Amino acid sequence: MESNRDLDGSDRRRPVNAPEPKRVAGPGADLDSASGRELDLSPEQFAVLNTRVLGVAYRIVGSWADAEEIASRTWMRWHTSRPDTVREPAAWLTTVATRISLDLWRTAVRRREDYIGPWLPEPVDEARLPDESVEQRETLSLALMHLMERLTPYERAVYVLRNSFDFSYPEIAEMVGRAPAACRQLGHRAQQKIGDLPARLSDGDQRSALDRLVSAVLQGRVEDAVALISADAVLLTDGGGRTRAALNPVLGAERVVRFLVGVVEKTRRSVPDDAVSLDMIDVNGAPACRFTTGGVVRVFTLQLDEQGAISTVFGLSNPEKLTGLQTA
Numbered sequence: 001m002e003s004n005r006d007l008d009g010s011d012r013r014r015p016v017n018a019p020e021p022k023r024v025a026g027p028g029a030d031l032d033s034a035s036g037r038e039l040d041l042s043p044e045q046f047a048v049l050n051t052r053v054l055g056v057a058y059r060i061v062g063s064w065a066d067a068e069e070i071a072s073r074t075w076m077r078w079h080t081s082r083p084d085t086v087r088e089p090a091a092w093l094t095t096v097a098t099r100i101s102l103d104l105w106r107t108a109v110r111r112r113e114d115y116i117g118p119w120l121p122e123p124v125d126e127a128r129l130p131d132e133s134v135e136q137r138e139t140l141s142l143a144l145m146h147l148m149e150r151l152t153p154y155e156r157a158v159y160v161l162r163n164s165f166d167f168s169y170p171e172i173a174e175m176v177g178r179a180p181a182a183c184r185q186l187g188h189r190a191q192q193k194i195g196d197l198p199a200r201l202s203d204g205d206q207r208s209a210l211d212r213l214v215s216a217v218l219q220g221r222v223e224d225a226v227a228l229i230s231a232d233a234v235l236l237t238d239g240g241g242r243t244r245a246a247l248n249p250v251l252g253a254e255r256v257v258r259f260l261v262g263v264v265e266k267t268r269r270s271v272p273d274d275a276v277s278l279d280m281i282d283v284n285g286a287p288a289c290r291f292t293t294g295g296v297v298r299v300f301t302l303q304l305d306e307q308g309a310i311s312t313v314f315g316l317s318n319p320e321k322l323t324g325l326q327t328a
Contacts (some may be wrong), residue, residue, distance in 0.1 A: 056098060056161070070100045
């Protein structure tokens with residue numbers, strides 16, 4: 001497990017704050033401007049650790065903008081208040097990022113109580129996602145992050161640290177400030193609330209389903225579009241009161257399709273053709289469609305069931321939630 005490895009790749013298991021021999025800064029070594037200590041991280045090491053911090057924070061809070069703020073605050077503490085005895089930077093930084101993320105939940109809960117319509121996690125461009133293993137990337141899907149909204153803050157933190165980063169419960173206990181037995185119970189409750197996830201189909205299957213749905217909707221072929229969607233499908237649209245969006249989930253294959261067709265038809269009536277663009281992008285490791293009309297950006301992505309039918313359509317148009325995407 002990565003948390004048990006030093007940055008040089010060795011696999012010596014040690015507590016986070018075990019004593020460390022003092023280092024003497026070499027010629028040209030960078031010093032922390034606040035404390036005068038050697039930074040002792042190369043640019044390559046910083047890049048690896050920063051993706052870890054961002055990955056932890058984004059999964060816990062569901063907001064890329066907040067994750068970047070958490071990363072900034074985490075590194076500020078690294079430079080100004082870390083103990084001289086830190087031996088495992090990855091574990092120390094993960095602990096700090098986790099605790100800042102939990103603190104931020106108090107503000108996040110107040111924001112969501114006043115939020116207009118469904119609240120969805122912020123989509124993130126593929127190029128900005130942490131450089132992680134395939135298994136870790138699967139826990140960044142919008143579908144799973146949406147399911148994690150069912151969890152309490154501590155359940156979510158434990159679930160993320162256990163399932164995305166494979167920390168042991170004693171390690172998680174140190175990071176969140178709870179007993180190992182309590183963390184084990186939190187992890188069990190989180191797993192029960194989320195339930196079994198559908199098997200993840202290939203990117204090719206997802207892209208094919210999205211391409212066929214987009215084509216059918218744009219051409220107004222309602223029956224063809226309905227055939228691609230499971231009977232109990234749901235559409236969730238997040239405009240946050242900033243753009244027009246459904247204030248409640250849209251349920252059922254035909255209603256989902258007619259809602260999407262209606263968006264296209266209204267756009268054609270109200271916006272000149274040269275103000276409309278459509279491109280395929282990747283968000284959170286999955287294909288997505290970006291539909292821009294008169295300066296309003298809407299991003300749609302899908303969740304497929306085990307039979308390859310579309311079970312959920314996610315639509316985001318709140319501009320505050322699209323900052324993690326590259327511009328069209």
